[in-house]
Amino acid sequence: MALNIHIYPKREEWDALLRRPTKDAAELEAAVGEVLRTVREGGDKALRELEWRFDHVRLQDLEVSQQEMDEALETVSPELLGAMELAHRNIETFHRAQAFKGERQRVTDGVVCWQKSIAIEKVGLYVPGGTAPLFSTVLMLATPARTAGCREIVLCTPPGRDGHVNPAILAAAKVAGVRRIMKLGGAQAIAAMAYGTESVPKVYKILGPGNQYVTCAKQMVSMAGVAIDMPAGPSEVMVLADEGGNPAFVAADLLSQAEHGVDSQVLLLTTSESMARKVADEVESRLPLLPRRETAAQSLANSRLIVLRSDEEMMEMANLYAPEHLIIETQNYMELAEKVVNAGSVFLGSLTPESAGDYASGTNHTLPTNGHATAYSGVNLDTFCRKVTFQHIDEKGIASIGRAVELMAEAEGLEAHAGAMRLRRERTEGTKTEGA
Amino acid sequence: MALNIHIYPKREEWDALLRRPTKDAAELEAAVGEVLRTVREGGDKALRELEWRFDHVRLQDLEVSQQEMDEALETVSPELLGAMELAHRNIETFHRAQAFKGERQRVTDGVVCWQKSIAIEKVGLYVPGGTAPLFSTVLMLATPARTAGCREIVLCTPPGRDGHVNPAILAAAKVAGVRRIMKLGGAQAIAAMAYGTESVPKVYKILGPGNQYVTCAKQMVSMAGVAIDMPAGPSEVMVLADEGGNPAFVAADLLSQAEHGVDSQVLLLTTSESMARKVADEVESRLPLLPRRETAAQSLANSRLIVLRSDEEMMEMANLYAPEHLIIETQNYMELAEKVVNAGSVFLGSLTPESAGDYASGTNHTLPTNGHATAYSGVNLDTFCRKVTFQHIDEKGIASIGRAVELMAEAEGLEAHAGAMRLRRERTEGTKTEGA
Numbered sequence A, B: 001m002a003l004n005i006h007i008y009p010k011r012e013e014w015d016a017l018l019r020r021p022t023k024d025a026a027e028l029e030a031a032v033g034e035v036l037r038t039v040r041e042g043g044d045k046a047l048r049e050l051e052w053r054f055d056h057v058r059l060q061d062l063e064v065s066q067q068e069m070d071e072a073l074e075t076v077s078p079e080l081l082g083a084m085e086l087a088h089r090n091i092e093t094f095h096r097a098q099a100f101k102g103e104r105q106r107v108t109d110g111v112v113c114w115q116k117s118i119a120i121e122k123v124g125l126y127v128p129g130g131t132a133p134l135f136s137t138v139l140m141l142a143t144p145a146r147t148a149g150c151r152e153i154v155l156c157t158p159p160g161r162d163g164h165v166n167p168a169i170l171a172a173a174k175v176a177g178v179r180r181i182m183k184l185g186g187a188q189a190i191a192a193m194a195y196g197t198e199s200v201p202k203v204y205k206i207l208g209p210g211n212q213y214v215t216c217a218k219q220m221v222s223m224a225g226v227a228i229d230m231p232a233g234p235s236e237v238m239v240l241a242d243e244g245g246n247p248a249f250v251a252a253d254l255l256s257q258a259e260h261g262v263d264s265q266v267l268l269l270t271t272s273e274s275m276a277r278k279v280a281d282e283v284e285s286r287l288p289l290l291p292r293r294e295t296a297a298q299s300l301a302n303s304r305l306i307v308l309r310s311d312e313e314m315m316e317m318a319n320l321y322a323p324e325h326l327i328i329e330t331q332n333y334m335e336l337a338e339k340v341v342n343a344g345s346v347f348l349g350s351l352t353p354e355s356a357g358d359y360a361s362g363t364n365h366t367l368p369t370n371g372h373a374t375a376y377s378g379v380n381l382d383t384f385c386r387k388v389t390f391q392h393i394d395e396k397g398i399a400s401i402g403r404a405v406e407l408m409a410e411a412e413g414l415e416a417h418a419g420a421m422r423l424r425r426e427r428t429e430g431t432k433t434e435g436a
Helices: A011-017 A026-055 A064-073 A080-094 A137-147 A166-178 A185-194 A210-222 A247-258 A271-289 A293-301 A309-321 A333-337 A354-360 A394-410 A417-436 B011-017 B024-053 B067-076 B078-096 B135-148 B166-175 B186-195 B212-223 B247-258 B273-289 B294-302 B311-319 B333-337 B353-359 B395-410 B415-435
Strands: A003-008 A105-108 A111-119 A123-126 A152-157 A181-182 A205-207 A236-241 A265-269 A304-307 A325-329 A344-346 A385-393 B006-007 B107-108 B111-119 B124-125 B152-158 B182-183 B205-207 B236-240 B263-270 B302-308 B327-328 B345-348 B385-393
Touching: A003 A271, A003 B385, A011 A354, A026 A185, A026 A210, A026 B236, A026 B415, A064 A166, A064 A210, A080 A166, A080 B107, A080 B395, A105 A394, A105 B078, A111 A394, A123 A137, A123 A185, A123 A304, A137 A152, A137 A166, A137 B395, A152 A185, A166 B273, A181 A236, A185 A205, A185 A210, A205 B006, A210 B135, A210 B212, A236 A247, A236 A309, A247 A293, A247 A325, A247 A354, A247 B415, A265 A271, A265 A309, A271 A293, A271 A304, A293 A354, A304 B166, A309 A333, A325 A354, A333 A344, A354 B415, A385 A394, A385 B353, A394 A417, A394 B135, A394 B353, A417 B353, B006 B273, B024 B186, B067 B166, B067 B327, B078 B135, B078 B166, B107 B395, B111 B395, B124 B135, B124 B186, B135 B152, B135 B166, B152 B186, B166 B385, B186 B205, B186 B212, B236 B311, B236 B385, B247 B263, B247 B273, B247 B294, B247 B327, B263 B273, B263 B311, B273 B294, B273 B302, B311 B333, B327 B333, B327 B353, B333 B345, B345 B353, B395 B415
Parallel strands: A003 A304, A123 A152, A123 A205, A152 A181, A236 A265, A236 A325, A265 A304, A325 A344, A344 B385, A385 B345, B006 B302, B124 B152, B124 B205, B152 B182, B236 B263, B236 B327, B263 B302, B327 B345
Antiparallel strands: A105 A111, A111 A385, B107 B111, B111 B385
């Protein structure tokens, strides 16, 4: 296969070059809406029927038992368990450092306000099944949820046809400290966590990646008031490289994104035409060696290797695209890092592949795709918390702001708002007069 | 009118006592969906037609001109302008103090990760029109947006039938530093900011309160990927009082919520039956004096004054309800404040009425309603920013985590992910060997 190399594209071609595939959601919404209704009305019974229909499995207990958990742990190699524990520690370290310490602010004389970060009490985590058991996602969601202090954490993941959950997923749940695991996939899992059933607790926020049904279900329940992490889309990487980079490293980074799925988005921006050609050659020679070469080849057919004239153009295009993952493999990577405005997670230098952050460096791999990095953060400790504001006002504070509050309330035609302050002002002024 | 006093309700009655009104959204979605489509396809021309249909005004320019701005400023009293400036300063002070300083974390040997808070480049603010010109909302949205450093801020607000925007709204925009103001209301305003038209820039996030059409439109465009602040609902206050409180203050606080709208939610929890009765008397005697007494009376008909046995019961019920505004007017307010889990904004002591935070204490008044305080924060500086993660790994880092990354990637069946790390590990181990 030949990769698409675009040399010095004109500015008016940029939008077309950066265009992502779009899908019509209407048909999807009808199908997902039907699943949501079925679960809301039918509870556990409906869940069992839907698991038969979609995951082809007959379940009695929807929840993973202690015995299943114990058995799973025995089948996972000590080496893999050790790797999971290392990843868990690093994720915990990085997310724990994000803890918010709200300080009391004396906003003006007699007015003290502060924020307190409080964990969301009940969260639901979704971990997809599918061709590969994505146990790393368990760590990326459950470890920060536990670090934040969420009281109730429920995890849904689809079982195999044998009725069991992949052992690596259960092992990761054990490492991250999740106790309640439900054998549920797809839109029915999201519905169960949004509405609650006999077995599945209703939660306040649902997080995690998934296919288009899961994503649509999350967005639909968010309209009914359940919070979600972010809208999801196909995974993406954009690599920035100059003539001094290592074409083998760059090619490996592009391939590791391409193997995710046929709709993965893979882009290289470079100021060096020879680098673009070397990377294309490396990709083509390495591709046939990959087990997932067919998936990667389809994704690479839509990839773009774009040669630009300057670092400024590279950063402008990167910020316009707002990639989920941005790898900056140039000599001046710290300088370019300062110019990042729109990206989910940024990987700096030639020894920082995306796969480090996908698994074990400590950063989260649940990130905004599809250009949503313009407005959304990736999952972080704040994703599992709310900031509640507190305020306390004393006599001096009433004197500082009381009159302004009354004037503004009156001008908005809200006399009772003005009255609630006026009453305090008159009493405290009275006190002061009496005291004087 | 007689207020509803509930004395020592049984635990099984709590859910019913705390129930909020619900609405069926299906019909609304059809109407709003039609408006969204019309604007997406028709641009400015469609906006003019919709403004005629819904706001009964024929507009040529959709944007407020400099001349209109200048004229508006002349009609606002210097006292009111001074009050707005005071409020703006306090809001700026409190929100500026929320600025995030991300520190580099050495997660493990050779692995450095950090978060950087970056302002969302383009935000759209919605300010409702209606019976009262809610210019305070301009300050609550635009002041933090400017503090965060959002590059492009557009504000939509419906014009009156004379084609002009309320002067107080324009004055507040001037105080907060907003330059682009569009004469657009309802779902068409949300559509314009979500899709962009000839006159209205497309934004990445839309914020602000509104009626059910605005709220529905925000939720519908959020499914298409535009971020929103939060789902909105009728405003709410819950007051906690003990026998030592001031019934006149408590009654004034209940009334100031009740005058918002007929669907406002007003609750008092108290450990003192005599306090409940005194508050009811005060409310009934003050109500007839209010200009908005008819609105307040309708809201109060659904209010609940609930007598409970202990502080613990009060806090349990408060956290179950998750009020938008929680006023704690007890002697031990700081002690109870520590037990708040679910609330939007908390007002402490007898001299801290909700109206302080509605206007001028510096906290934000755009807060989660309808129980969403369980999962959503009110608007704060973070609402206008994203946290982007950065990471840098060196040879030591590759040695620290490289093998774990490879093991996990292989176990997930993602060989190219493993390969991208293996390549680095082999090269750096090679370097070390050569160097040794």
